[in-house]
Amino acid sequence: MAELSGLRExxxxxxxxxxxxxxxxxxxxxAGELTLTFRLQVEHYIEAFPEFALSRAPLSDDKLAVPIIRDMIAAGRNADVGPMAAVAGAISEYVGKGLIDRGCKEIIIENGGDIFLQRSRDCTIAVFAGDSPLSNRVGLQISSSRMPLGICTSSGTVGHSMSLGSADSVTVLAASAVMADAAATRLGNEVGTGNNKKDGINRALDVAGRLPDIRGALVICGEVMGAVGEVELVPLD
Structure with missing residues (x-):
């Protein structure tokens, strides 16, 4: 999470x-009202269309759906994953933008490792990568000129998120936290579960370079890491 200076929790x-x-x-x-609103929209859609929650493959657009659902479907299609791969990032972004609409100017929302970031100053985001020796040792330097920004992380070794790979962390930066979340899942899957960490990282970064609408990606597997795109790394004490 970014530095707390001057902000309320x-x-x-x-x-x-x-x-x-x-x-x-x-x-x-x-924040409570917005969270309930957007969660209910997702839950009600799942009640009507259970496949939305179950599919690991992209779904067709539903022009009659509410915006959060359509954004999740679009992100899933762009990243070649199911729409629920984007749900945490979607909630972060929609709550964040809702708070901005209500007059807040400085917002950081973290939802299970998926961040919506809007600040008037530069930020450093620490990268948690489980048992990797690089965990919390490197940070992402984010310029205020790049915000609002989605910064989402998927892991095959930490937490309850669905990942078919073994990366300790795959972090994606995108203008949309919805897209960043879906892309992080896709890249985590691309790393795979083999013993050759460098090959897995290179495979994920190659795919990252071809995904639409993402600005950069950082992949950490054990003591090995790789990055592509607009990723500025800084050492952390």
Missing amino acids: TFVRVKETDLHILSECDVTKP
Whole structure:
């Protein structure tokens, strides 16, 4: 998570959604309301179309669906994964943009490793990579000129997110946290489960260079890491 200077902390937990929010203003009430609104939209769509929750493959667009659903479907199609691969990033982004619409200017929302970032100053984001010796030893330097920004991480060794690979962390930067989340899942799958970490990382980075709408990616497997695109790394103490 980025530095806390001058920001208030708020936590919102609704079922699987667990938001850690930093903002210059008190967002307790609106953040809770927005989280419930967007979770219910996803839940109601799943009730009507169960395949939305079950499919690991892209689905066709539904022009009658609400925007968060259409964005998840589009991100899944762009990354060649199922739409639920983007759900955590989607909740982060939609809650974040909702708070901005309500007058907040400084917003960081983290939801299970998926971040929506809007600040007026440069930030450093620490990268957690489980048991890797590089975990919390490197950070992503993010210029305020690149925000709002989605920074989403998938792992095959940490947490409960679905990943078919063995990467300790795959972090994707994109203008949309929805797309960043879907892309992180895809790249994590590309790393695979073999013993050759460098080959897995190179395979994921090659795919990252061909995915639309992402700005950069960082992959960490054990003591090996690789990056592509607009990734500025800084050492952390």
